Amino acid sequence: MEEKVAIQGIRGSFHHQVAGEYFGQDIPVDECRSFRDVVESLLTQRSNYAVMAIENSTAGTILPNYALIDDNDLQIKGEHYIPISMNLMALAGQQISDIRKVCSHPMALLQCQTFFNAYPDLELIEDTDTAAVARKIKEGGLKGIAALASRTAAEIYGLEILEENVQTMKSNATRFLVLSAKNGYSQATAANKASLKLVLENKRGSLVSILNILRDFDLDMTKIQSVPVIETPWKYAFFLDVLFQEEEVLHRVLGVIRDLTEELKILGIYKNGLL
Template identity: 55%
Template sequence: MNKPVAIQGIKGSFHHEVAQRFFSTNTDVVECMTFDGTVDSLLKGDSDYIVMALENSIAGSIIPNYALIDRHNLSIVGEHYLDIQHNFLALAEQTISDIKEVHSHPMALLQCKVFFKDYPHIKLVEAKDTADVAKQISDKGIKGIAAIASNNAAELYGLEILAESIQTIKHNETRFVIVKLQNLETDKKGLNKASIKFELDHKRGSLATILNVMSDCKLNLTKIQSLPKIETPWKYAFFVDVTFEDYKYYEKASSIMQIMAENFKVLGEYKNARL
């Protein structure tokens, strides 16, 4: 019997929605209030997979999550892009003028910042999870405080939508990855995307040389993210996503990069969700 899937947040959160879409609508979940908590769940054997947000089309990369995957030697086995529609939720029979505070995850507040410029009387308060705020408002019957959360959260916790789709950029996507302890799959059929990590000497052209290898081996670079090495000032690790038409191209590039780069590591090989 499969174990639950660990998510950051509770039922009704965007992570919960991704778990339902990637696995199935009746997927059991382990609710964790932090990403560290999801990793702990995986390490303890309480879950088989993690759903983890990695980047957003408005707010950019969630850098600590790259470090979590790397530090614990986790493996990315899939990805899912979710169109994030933020809604302004509160208890029924209230208007926006009745709302004094809005509580939500920092990322949600950032994505909806422009909307609240028209309502200077509303204080923005950071919280751990979008859906958890909605649940607290519902459970405790709190008036005067609103949440930024999904349609699912509104339905699940019986809240009224005071304003729909309040994010600054209407086409607002977050890329989620599906993570497990180890990927023991040997069948490479259908794999056309990979996430890798490497380090380079502080020499002129070192990164350009690696990028040329990718180009020569017909890899398409879709993402590059640098992360400082805390223990070595002014040295950086690079987290890179590549897509490819044939696994043998990627395999060739990997063998060359292992020689040219320091601490080369494959974080995951999986199917490109964009296709």
């Protein structure tokens, strides 16, 4: 099978940018309308890898994507971080005063809330993809409507940037995961990071005990995220990212932790994208 990567969105989207940077600019992509479609692309073998945003430094974690990864037994094979620059763009010859509506992905709109506070009359409309909105505007000749997307999207679809870098935090960045179907591909070389799912026993101090074990073995926890266990009200699963130096130590720690959990699942062992 020719190597292909599933992305949420189309050419010019941030997912497309990540696929090119991680796999090489010539990598074929399967353009998917939603994150659920990205998963379906993997499970039906339309693609053998996928790129999925998991958290943004301004807007926070995309919680439903944890469920998609967990429920479908996807494996994390790597991660990639990119700075996110949001640009307001429209058909050429217009000013911001001509714009009535701004359409984009809900996470993109959320990342630019401070900018839009200065334009209270603008109607903000959620769409499935940043670049797809840019393409719709160009193909439909839609005036009075702006997209919020990357500079690359403006170049590909021939739109004019009305205002650049409108994100609230100028150091705005997004973390993307590189995924495969379960047991589809081998573990990354030089791995030094692990993503785990824990469901703890209903005992007082269970989480503290886990954190103390990580500390005692000098594992550096870089993220912890709680997600409700849908089947059991008021019960939570915890998704953890930890850094390690020796994989043997990691597995020794997991052996100790396993006895303190109702469920321990390794979502992936891979190379830290920040190093």
